[in-house]
Amino acid sequence: MSTKLESATQRLLGLLKGAPEGAAASPEVKRQLAVIKAEIKSKGALPPELMDAAEKLLAAMEGEKSASWASTPKKAQRSAPKKPAKKNSNDQAILEMASSLIAQHDDEEDSPEEQEHRRRLAEALARLSAQLQAMEQT
């Protein structure tokens, strides 16, 4: 059986058993990860279209904000996209995971400054996620 067919069969079996998608996909994921790393090692770069997309994403973020990246909440709210793109469930899951990463902190790091930093970080993350969705739909 070819590796591709084997991988597809494993994935299907995993899905039928109700296992997480990633569980059955490990060999394929490992292979893909190795490909990415090898590409970066050998070329020292990512595909140009990804760098372009990342630049556009950042430019959209920069264009969206009126004053600075560290804008006040009211400014951030005013400059948010008027019609947020419809989120797909996986991007929503990523956003929730990112939000939980931001929420994680040591007690000693919970100064007012840190709280303010986390708040701004959460705002920036939400805008980034919205731009990512908008970019995908264009």
Place this chain on the structure above:
Amino acid sequence: MNVGSGWLGPEEAQRLLSPEGRALAMDFALVKNTLAIPDETYVRWRRAHRSLPSSQRRQRVIEVLALALRFRRMGKVANKGVAQLLVLAAELMVLAPR
């Protein structure tokens, strides 16, 4: 700049990942069916980014976002890693001055 098989023009050379951008990608690992940066390493990256000179932040954001877009293509298994990269990018944006 002489990279790999030949000389690169200035525009192409700019598209190269910085050594740190490459290192960030190399830190990704598949652990328990989750593709992500190990937690301790991720914390180190966040700390390192907080002290990154502002002149380097924009380029780093682009690299981090490009990596996020690359790993996002891998689907749910990379959700944690993509989330980590988005937080790193957002943090650089929040830290950056005008």
